[in-house]
Amino acid sequence: MPVSASDVMQLRARTGVSINECKKALEEADGNEEKAIEILRKRGIATASKKAGRDQSEGLVFIEQSGTKAAVVTLKCETDFVARDSNFQNVGKAIVKALFAGGEAAAKKVADEQVPAAVQKLGENISLGEMQVIEAPIIGVYVHSNSKIGVVVALEGGSVDAARDVAMHGAALNPAYVRPEETDAGALEKEREIWREQLKKEGKPEAIWDKIMLGKEKKFREENALLTQPFVKDPSKTVQGYLGSAKVKTYVRVAVG
Template identity: 40%
Template structure:
């Protein structure tokens, strides 16, 4: 006579399943009970539950998280990402941060410029698990909506300067010459001053049009003749272009020089830069990150005198 006795679910079995999946203890016990102690089938059960949970969390606002940057040993290639979660508590969680580090290393190795191709990559060489599958598992484990929001990759025959401020602002800056310290300081400058482009010519037309409309509306209130108004508007537009162009900004480390003058003295040029700020465009409490970076830069400058 065949016995239909359900196997005892031991603490060791639950622990083993938890270590393999990262799921909660009770979820592991329930999955093992449901599958009569079959570990592999229990993993499938948890995966399915994780995907359902991930789908439920997808509608939650993910405005916290971390900006991560990794670079090669020669500092000629660098990768940056923004990974979002719902709370600062999870943003500090070791599982969340370990996942980000692995994804960042993969992004650098694969030279990825977009999120979708990166999500399809395997998390590491020793696993068939894709980054997207690992993300869903982490959503299940931590109970929050976790999203890979954006990525960036830069390379240069000169050097790529990188700077990350408190996990919340990240900058990649490509310089055409090998000046590591200058590249680093320029990346810090971009973090603090938030230029829109390297030169005035690079400022997006949409930004210029928006500012011109604002300046025109303000100038018309003066009641001055149309000819004067046009000159006023163009003057303000030119001032705006200088203020938001990296090369025309006063260098934060030495405000007596513009960035263009500093570059000229080093016989170098900025090819391009990319700046991420955590949660840009997402409704969240604002912080004065730029002021923190500026204070840090000024402190370093005084310490080097």
Template identity: 45%
Template sequence: MEITASLVKELRERSGAGMMECKKALAENGGDIEAAMEALRKSGLAKADKKAGRVAAEGRIAMAAEGGKAVLVEVNSETDFVAKDGNFIAFADAVAKAALASGAADVEALKAVSLGDATVEEARALLVAKIGENIQVRRMVRVAGGHTVGAYVHGGKIGVLVEIKGGNEELARGIAMHVAAMNPPYMTPAHVPAEFLAKEKEIELAKMSEKDKNKPADILEKIISGKIAKIVNENTLTGQPYVMDTSITVEQALKAGGAEMVSMVRLAVGEGIEKVVEDYVAEVAKAMKV
């Protein structure tokens, strides 16, 4: 069968692979586009496996939301340069939409979800083959509790989902923006661990002067309680000054909007991944001695 330009073009559009790779795959499979597509997928998986051990700590947080449901997906690459590539961004956005539509429970389930003519995992492997970097779909979080949802992604690097009972989408989005900016460790005072409070109390006592330590027990307890209350406010979403109006706290903003917090989740690209720091000067110096 003749390998026409239109056939190569169709395979390129379906697979995302390079022109020469598509032409070769078609030639090796007698012009059968389906067989060529399968061959490219297998080739992509093989190349992806070779790169799987390389650290991928850059990337993008992609978001999809509709009808009170929302998802965030973290897709990682090795370099920030690739994270800004149009093909990579399109892939991340498509994965987020597929995650929302499919209802996949976790990343493993998401890998098997259809993404056009391929699964998410097959599309990832083809993108690895095309771009030449290790690419991983690392994390996925979902909100679908039937309450008001606020979703916000900042620069593709930080993503937040907030769920509130009552209120409206504007308030929920505002609080999501607050979480993105301030990164509160805990949602409300009730979520602050007892161990954290005990450690902070120990630290505050150690910082006090001997004069203050010798004050009556009830007065000392009030002083410490006041300090701990301030620390709790600083470390909880509801206790922090609201970034959209710093004259009030997030808790006050919620009350004014007739709402209360249900859940929050914040993802930042690469958090928890140990990045490899390259010493290019030493690397060049070493190469010159060889």
């Protein structure tokens, strides 16, 4: 039977479920709101909505890579216990495979189909986090052993092994930027304020502050940029020194927990 927009909105207010799902449930229940809620609960959707406001500080990173293409997904949950459950992991794997094969629309479709059932089964709020697809002639991928950090590096020149080494470096040192010149102006200004206070307390003449701060700024930029950090596998070189003439075209680092 046809249902009114107000009935749909009332059911949505009670359950938090999408308008489309509420409309379908009401139509199936012949307009009976309680029956519609029961239908939604049986589908696992209403239960999912009740958990939707809870914190999700855990989860896992999933990466699918083949040849010159990689897809990255984070799937979030409330506890590490659920993150280690095979049901949760199977959902993440299905989503990242869909992202790799069909893009974001395909990934979201799989998430919409599988996440509510996983919430119902595992009893926690679960949601799709970051999604990215990277394509380049040379791609290196690294997922940390706990699957909570994942890095993808795309190079122009170099080798897959070199790209993977740089991805491993990124997982370990977590650089904020790829190049020193990309340093955020706001972050830099906060550091300058700290340096001014330090120089003032140290009693340094104000006339030489600018010169000292230029050195501090250079060091700050280099310490926080991927290419100028000491390479984790050989600290006698910077990452760029390790790469030689190869250039980093894309750097993606995702983490959960």
